[in-house]
Amino acid sequence: MTRTAAPVHPHPSVAGAWEGLVTAALLGTARRTPPGCPPGPEAPVALLDAAAVETVRRRAGLRPARAAEPPRPAPTDPRPPLPPAAARRLVMLLADRPGTAGGRRGTAPDLMELLPQWLAAANARGYAPPPKALPALLDAARGRTDLRPAALEFAGPRAMWLARFNPDWRFALRSTPGGGAALPHLDDTDRILQLWQEGLFAERVGLLAALRSRDPAAARDLLTTTWATERAEDRLMFLDSLRTGLAPDDEPFLEQALADRSRNVRATAAELLSALPGSALAARMAVRAGACVAVDRTRDLPTLVVEAPHECDAAMERDGVVATAPAGRGERSWWFGQLVEAAPLGTWPRRLGGRTPEEIVALPVADDWQGELHAAWCRAAVRQRNAEWSRALLGEPSAPEAGGPGAVSLAERAKLLGTLSDSERAEWVAGFIAAHGLSEAFQLLGVCAVPWAAPLGRAVVDALNIARDAGSYPWSFSGVMGLAERCLDPSEANRLDGLLAVPDEQEDASPGAGGYWSEAFQRLVTTLRLRAAMLEELEAPSPATAHTPVV
Structure with missing residues (x-):
């Protein structure tokens, strides 16, 4: 029915x-x-x-519309494709997601933490990604801002094309100078001028940065053509690009910027000028700072005495001195610190009897001014990239005060280390760890070149082994262990085999500490060997070159 x-x-x-x-x-x-x-x-x-x-009624009521224009094909990527093993490894790294459950990590490597290193190696070799990996690559970059520069460089032009079709990936267009659009050839002056005058802000920033890295004078001249009509926040961004290739030829433009109506622009111009020891501003600051510090020879030992300025006049403000001190800070010490920071470090040997930086830093300072004076010298050494003064302020890594008389914080020590060569930096941090252990070394390790030099790697492993044997609370060193997984030279893996066994627990040790230490060292060794395999896979011939006949 x-x-x-x-x-x-x-x-x-x-x-x-x-x-x-x-x-x-x-x-x-x-x-x-x-x-x-x-x-x-x-x-x-x-x-x-x-x-x-x-x-049917709703569909019949629709008016015919013009068919949408099909998208243009994705641009070609001229780079060679990844070797097959490296392509498979990339898929594995992108598929890994950090676990949501707490507790111990086990012995498995953290693949997401290895992705930045893999991308850096792939970019150094100039490979192009497999097209099918682009969505996962963009998703990974979306979730981690620290990953974006390397991920977008590796993703290349096809990822920029793809990002236009998904709102979740629009960050890639904002993160790439020109929103993924190709910048004009740097010899095409007409096209450069047109883009500078008519382009979007991101395009103009990218253009100025590219031009500055190749021809600093041409970039500065381009900036002057529209400087007077730019918004204050744009002037600040454009001015910051002059840090690349900063030279005495930039001084006239920066001197004009000292009269800018924006306080932030004036401060940045003053900072850049103070980084030029031969600039007129640096000379003015040298006179002001030198008048505040002298050697008192009437004491048993030569002693530095400080007479901080009693006012901040208009000329000082024009040269970048901020008149209003932060809450809880004395005005005179605030002004004094700014003057010393901006004065060329070459001022002080001439002013203080021809002494070397080491001898100057070793002088006692009267009336509790040592901390303020040395902290200002630290900032000056970082700003002027002066390795000689950085060494003096850091002191010996084994010094009882753990960093020298001028380094008043770990952050300042890390900045001072940044002015030294990679090898010298690693050697100093290794000495610091040998003398003081790992409790304060985490921030210092972060400024060392990767992979760690052999002396630094040995110092870290030895300190971890000492902490294990002492029955230390193991979770206190999880941050350093994570750094070691990413930064130790993979060749160190075989030297760590002796640390994989579970040690006998001492009576005063944390319960279960031995098992944790063994597990952590096993994960470290596994990660190092995985990193070595990753590099080998990237060194293999790619499909485009595997069958290329040798001529």
């Missing part, structure tokens, strides 16, 4: 209302009768019939 649906009589104001049909479907025909249909067991069929009729 065939069931016959109840007749439907759609009415423009009732049965034709799509919203009424949707409401009846959501609530159920037992609670809401479809418009134009009597209640009863046939109501569900009537609802479907009415929906079919209304669907």
